[in-house]
Structures are given as C-alpha cells and as structure tokens.
Amino acid sequence: MxxxxxxxxxxxxxxxxxxxxxxxxxxxxxxxxxxxxxxxxxxxxxxxxxxxxxHPEFDTKSIIGSSPPGVFVGRFGYPKVFVGPMVPPVSGDTTILDTPEWWMGKSFDEIVDYRYSLLRGYSRADILEAREGSKIIDTLQEVAMMTKPVETELVLAKPPHKVLDMREDSQPFGPIAPLASFQTGNSSVDDRIEKAFYDRDLRADDAVLQLYRDNVLVTRIQRAFSLGMFGEGKRRKLVPTRWSITAVDSNLSLRLMARVRHSNSSPQASQT
Structure with a gap:
C-alpha cells in the first residue's frame, strides 16, 4: 500500500x-x-x-440555517478548486442531512430530500491553502471539527442554481451558488479530530485509522480529510470530496483486511 x-x-x-x-x-x-x-x-x-x-427559499441571495456541519470540496479546476459550506435554510438538528450512516432504512425520496435541502456555497481556493491557511479554509476546518450543527449565514453572489446532482460514487448533491461571504456561530469541537489536526507529524493514513478506532463516524473522517486536516504539515492539501470518500474507504479497507489476514495466519489463530 x-x-x-x-x-x-x-x-x-x-x-x-x-x-x-x-x-x-x-x-x-x-x-x-x-x-x-x-x-x-x-x-x-x-x-x-x-x-x-x-424550495422557493433558494430564490434568494441570503441563506441562514444550521450546517449539519457540512463542507464541500470540488474537483473541477484542480489544483484550484471550489470549496464551501453546505447549509439548509432551516435551523435546528440537521445532522442527518449530511450523515449517510443514519440513512439506513430511509427511502429514496427521503434521502434526496435531505440532500436537496443543502445549499452548497462555493469559493475558489488553491489546494495548498490547507497547509498555508486562509480565512475560508480556516473557517471550514473549524466547521469540520464541530460535533453538532452550527448556525451559519451565507451571503451569495447570485441566487442558487437549482440542481440535483447524482453520481455512483457519492451521495446526491443539491443547489449550488457562489459565495460573497459567510459566517458561522459556535459549537462543540470533537477533540479526537482536533488532536489529529494539530499533530503535524502524524501521517494521514495513520490519523484516519486512529480516528476510526476511536469510533469517529467515517463521514466525519472523510469531511476533515477533504479539507487537508490530516498528515504531515508539509504534505497537507485539499482533497476533492469525491476523492476523499474513495481515499478514506480504500485506506480503511486495506488496513482492516491486512489485519484480518494477519490474524488468520497467526499460529494462535490456526490452533483455534
């Protein structure tokens, strides 16, 4: 590997x-x-x-609501990509909107409703801003560490483009619009993700595995990974959301399969 x-x-x-x-x-x-x-x-x-x-509320240029918390990193234009928060036009507990682990038993219509209600605001960023820092990336990284929905206000450059974007390798995505500005409130921080974020000597794959073992939801790991929050400081960079989903899933699968193979081939396992 x-x-x-x-x-x-x-x-x-x-x-x-x-x-x-x-x-x-x-x-x-x-x-x-x-x-x-x-x-x-x-x-x-x-x-x-x-x-x-x-959803007539998406006809305006101002959206206020509770981000699940959710963030998005696009892939077009790489290495200069579009990034931004994902925010519904409602306040309260919106966690399920961006938590696939909670969708078991939900219908197609319910899941699409969840995703369409999340507006993706976007702004251009260089992938290296994950290590160098910038106002928007720093704020998004703070959002990715939050454990509960955070009140967020988006001011858009123009009304959202209403779209239902569905692909085989990721969850559906809804309306999108360019950001003029955005600001967030406060929420509690997941100290497990925060610890990995500030450890700039810990490799990204080791951080992913450690967080998984610490029972952090895979969706939260993928979200932080896409914002370049793990790995050695000099190697950190933004990773498009769709790539981060594949990378985290692949890394965890390979590491867990290797562990199973090792257990099955050990003398103790063969005696049982």
Missing part, C-alpha cells in the same frame, strides 16, 4: 459518469427510460422538478 494517501490524485483521478437532472438537462437515466418505455422522464428527473417548486 502506498505510504502517501494522496498518491494518484490529480486531474485524471477516479472519473465517473455524471448523472445530473435539472429542468434544463436530460440525464443519462432519462434517455434510457425514453428508449425502454413510454415514460418521458425518469424518477430522478421528476423528483428534481418537484423539489424545485418546493
């Missing part, structure tokens, strides 16, 4: 077919439905159209 979790991440890394459905765009699934039946649009497209009419 590579000693650097960031190996192989670049412009050509982990491409997937984009399945996106909006009133203006026919997604690949819709094209298949048209060929195979008399239906004009697939369930995804119909859901997108319904959601647009149900």
């Amino acid at each position: 590579s000693t650097n979790m960031f190996d192989g991440m670049g412009r050509s890394g982990w491409r997937r077919e984009r399945i996106i459905s909006t009133p203006e765009t026919v997604c690949p699934m819709c094209r298949r439905v048209r060929r195979l039946s008399v239906e004009r649009r697939c369930a995804i497209h119909l859901k997108a159209a319904t959601l647009e009419t149900r």
Whole structure:
C-alpha cells in the first residue's frame, strides 16, 4: 500500500459518469427510460422538478440555517478548486442531512430530500491553502471539527442554481451558488479530530485509522480529510470530496483486511 494517501490524485483521478437532472438537462437515466418505455422522464428527473417548486427559499441571495456541519470540496479546476459550506435554510438538528450512516432504512425520496435541502456555497481556493491557511479554509476546518450543527449565514453572489446532482460514487448533491461571504456561530469541537489536526507529524493514513478506532463516524473522517486536516504539515492539501470518500474507504479497507489476514495466519489463530 502506498505510504502517501494522496498518491494518484490529480486531474485524471477516479472519473465517473455524471448523472445530473435539472429542468434544463436530460440525464443519462432519462434517455434510457425514453428508449425502454413510454415514460418521458425518469424518477430522478421528476423528483428534481418537484423539489424545485418546493424550495422557493433558494430564490434568494441570503441563506441562514444550521450546517449539519457540512463542507464541500470540488474537483473541477484542480489544483484550484471550489470549496464551501453546505447549509439548509432551516435551523435546528440537521445532522442527518449530511450523515449517510443514519440513512439506513430511509427511502429514496427521503434521502434526496435531505440532500436537496443543502445549499452548497462555493469559493475558489488553491489546494495548498490547507497547509498555508486562509480565512475560508480556516473557517471550514473549524466547521469540520464541530460535533453538532452550527448556525451559519451565507451571503451569495447570485441566487442558487437549482440542481440535483447524482453520481455512483457519492451521495446526491443539491443547489449550488457562489459565495460573497459567510459566517458561522459556535459549537462543540470533537477533540479526537482536533488532536489529529494539530499533530503535524502524524501521517494521514495513520490519523484516519486512529480516528476510526476511536469510533469517529467515517463521514466525519472523510469531511476533515477533504479539507487537508490530516498528515504531515508539509504534505497537507485539499482533497476533492469525491476523492476523499474513495481515499478514506480504500485506506480503511486495506488496513482492516491486512489485519484480518494477519490474524488468520497467526499460529494462535490456526490452533483455534
């Protein structure tokens, strides 16, 4: 296994077919439905159209709500990528909106509703800002360490683009808009993630495994990983959300499988 979790991440890394459905765009699934039946649009497209009419609050340039907490790092334009918070237009306990571990037993419609209610505000950042620091990255890293939803205000440069973005390698994503500014309130910090963040000698893969063993949700580990919060200080960088999901899952799977193989091949295991 590579000693650097960031190996192989670049412009050509982990491409997937984009399945996106909006009133203006026919997604690949819709094209298949048209060929195979008399239906004009697939369930995804119909859901997108319904959601647009149900969320008039996304027609404004100011959003106030409780971030789950949620953050997003895009991949287009790498190494200069779009980053920002994910915020719903409601306050309260919004944790489930960005916590896939809690979605077991939920319906397709419920999950899509969760994701569409999260607005992604974005601003451009260089991936090296994870180690060098900047106002927006520092704030997002603080958000990623929080254990509870945090009240967040987004001021947008223009009204959101209403979109339901669905891909095979990540959870769905909803509306998106460029940020003019944003500010957050206070919330409690997960001291396990905070400890890994401030340990600039701890390798990223070791930090990921340690947090997993400390019962930190994988989603929270992936979120912090995408913001370059783990690893040796000089090697830290932003990692697009979709790549961070794959990287963390791959790292944990390889490490856990190696542990199982070692246990099965040990003399003690063979005697039992």
